[in-house]
Amino acid sequence: MKEFLIQNYGILTKGVIIFAAIVGLLNYKKYENSVAKYFIYFLFYVFFLEIIATYPRYLNDYDFLSLIKDKFKGSLFERNYWFYTLFWGIGSVLFFSFYYQKIIKNIVFLKIIRIMTYMFLFSSIIYILLNWEPFFRTNLNFISLFGASIILLCIIFYFIEILRSEKVLTFYKSINFYISVALLVWWLVTRPLIFYNIYFSTSDWNFILLQWEVKLLANIFMYLTFAFAFIYAKPEND
Amino acid sequence: MLNQKMINLFFVIQNNEPAVSTASERYLLIYMIAVLIIITSLIIIFFIIFQKRKNKLLLDKIKQQQLFDEELSKTQIEIQEQTLKNIGQELHDNIGQLLSVANMQLSILATEVSENIKEKFTETKNVVKESLSEVRALSKSLNSDVIINRGFQESLSNEVQRLNKLEIINAELSIVGDKNTFQNSKDSIILFRILQEFLSNTIKYAGAKNLKIKLNYKSDSLIIEASDDGKGFNFKSTKKGSGLINMKSRAELINTKFDICSKPNEGVTLALVYPYRNE
Numbered sequence: 163m164k165e166f167l168i169q170n171y172g173i174l175t176k177g178v179i180i181f182a183a184i185v186g187l188l189n190y191k192k193y194e195n196s197v198a199k200y201f202i203y204f205l206f207y208v209f210f211l212e213i214i215a216t217y218p219r220y221l222n223d224y225d226f227l228s229l230i231k232d233k234f235k236g237s238l239f240e241r242n243y244w245f246y247t248l249f250w251g252i253g254s255v256l257f258f259s260f261y262y263q264k265i266i267k268n269i270v271f272l273k274i275i276r277i278m279t280y281m282f283l284f285s286s287i288i289y290i291l292l293n294w295e296p297f298f299r300t301n302l303n304f305i306s307l308f309g310a311s312i313i314l315l316c317i318i319f320y321f322i323e324i325l326r327s328e329k330v331l332t333f334y335k336s337i338n339f340y341i342s343v344a345l346l347v348w349w350l351v352t353r354p355l356i357f358y359n360i361y362f363s364t365s366d367w368n369f370i371l372l373q374w375e376v377k378l379l380a381n382i383f384m385y386l387t388f389a390f391a392f393i394y395a396k397p398e399n400d
Numbered sequence: 401m402l403n404q405k406m407i408n409l410f411f412v413i414q415n416n417e418p419a420v421s422t423a424s425e426r427y428l429l430i431y432m433i434a435v436l437i438i439i440t441s442l443i444i445i446f447f448i449i450f451q452k453r454k455n456k457l458l459l460d461k462i463k464q465q466q467l468f469d470e471e472l473s474k475t476q477i478e479i480q481e482q483t484l485k486n487i488g489q490e491l492h493d494n495i496g497q498l499l500s501v502a503n504m505q506l507s508i509l510a511t512e513v514s515e516n517i518k519e520k521f522t523e524t525k526n527v528v529k530e531s532l533s534e535v536r537a538l539s540k541s542l543n544s545d546v547i548i549n550r551g552f553q554e555s556l557s558n559e560v561q562r563l564n565k566l567e568i569i570n571a572e573l574s575i576v577g578d579k580n581t582f583q584n585s586k587d588s589i590i591l592f593r594i595l596q597e598f599l600s601n602t603i604k605y606a607g608a609k610n611l612k613i614k615l616n617y618k619s620d621s622l623i624i625e626a627s628d629d630g631k632g633f634n635f636k637s638t639k640k641g642s643g644l645i646n647m648k649s650r651a652e653l654i655n656t657k658f659d660i661c662s663k664p665n666e667g668v669t670l671a672l673v674y675p676y677r678n679e
């Protein structure tokens with residue numbers, strides 16, 4: 163199990179992402195005129211993000227990159243924390259904020275989401291500037307937690323709006339319902355992990371494996387739910 | 401030996417080795433995640449149950465509204481039928497009676513009339529006689545009990561004969577299939593009233609010369625087609641009058657497919673597809 167995880171963790175994660183993205187692409191026609199098409203774009207963005215983000219590993223694995231490897235060695239870009247923070251920690255939050263602003267109709271909710279997103283963006287930039295060194299060495303808990311709270315806020319607003327509305331009688335046929343459920347589980351479940359980041363080093367394999375198991379299960383659950391939703395849902399129920 | 405260990409430990413601390421998690425810390429993490437999974441699933445389950453419940457209430461409300469509407473139009477039709485029946489009875493018992501008395505007295509008088517006005521007198525007498533039979537026929541077509549008694553097809557052919565006798569229009573009724581397949585008397589009144597409305601519209605507005613009604617009894621449904629060759633109307637631009645709306649809502653009441661189409665100067669065609677229902 164341990165060996166298997168070490169060998170295949172990356173491939174499994176990327177596999178479920180590209181699976182969800184391709185299922186989305188196959189159903190693209192269905193969602194062409196709905197907001198869900200942005201979500202299909204987003205899945206491809208995540209897939210390429212994952213591929214680029216593993217660059218430290220490529221530098222280790224491929225000999226022909228050894229020249230560049232020396233350049234990276236010891237520089238701020240040796241690890242990929244900064245990349246994840248920028249493009250997943252901030253990027254995905256901005257995307258979901260945009261996405262839910264397209265779905266939610268309530269003006270008060272929209273205003274709150276918009277203000278929170280701006281606050282998140284500016285405070286993140288300031289926080290990165292103030293913590294320049296840690297930005298490249300580790301995850302920034304502040305950004306992860308603030309980002310998660312914005313996404314959870316969007317999901318809660320979406321749920322409240324569905325419960326209040328009289329139109330959506332067939333919520334279980336709506337793709338946004340499944341996206342919201344998957345996101346809610348993923349963001350809530352993976353957040354405790356960030357407090358344990360100090361243990362994420364090669365000298366503590368017990369923790370790394372645990373974290374990988376949790377993250378892998380969360381990812382598989384989330385992306386398979388997306389894939390299922392693409393097939394099952396009907397865009398006219400959004 | 402102990403000393404050596406102490407030195408080692410000291411060295412480790414000095415070297416600032418990366419921290420290692422303890423088993424209890426990892427269990428705490430697992431526990432936290434489990435709790436979060438339970439909480440999120442509870443939230444989702446609550447959401448689904450609440451939403452289902454709400455949907456059920458909404459559907460019930462819609463159903464109730466539909467039932468109410470149906471009941472309302474049923475009552476309207478009942479009231480209308482009652483009124484028509486009353487009028488029919490009045491026509492038959494009162495005016496009919498008066499006319500037949502007049503007819504009788506004219507017959508008695510006929511012997512005493514002088515030769516020079518005899519012809520005119522007979523003419524008048526015939527007019528009175530005709531009015532009497534006209535009033536009787538009309539009263540029969542108004543009284544729903546009579547319609548039930550005679551049956552749908554008989555009543556309809558009677559109506560067609562009445563129109564032909566009045567010489568307003570040249571009406572024609574053609575029948576395909578066996579009339580015994582259609583037995584529902586309540587529905588037959590509604591169908592009859594729809595056709596009656598169509599006929600009266602044709603006479604009032606269309607200025608048509610010919611009128612054709614075709615009954616086609618199939619094994620599972622009755623297809624009725626009625627068409628005139630009058631001036632027709634533009635279906636889109638004409639505001640729907642109460643007659644049209646009444647016909648449509650009546651048809652809906654007995655699950656009948658109602659289709660009316662018309663173009664200016666091409667007459668009007670009404671098509672009804674009535675699936676048989678048990679009473």
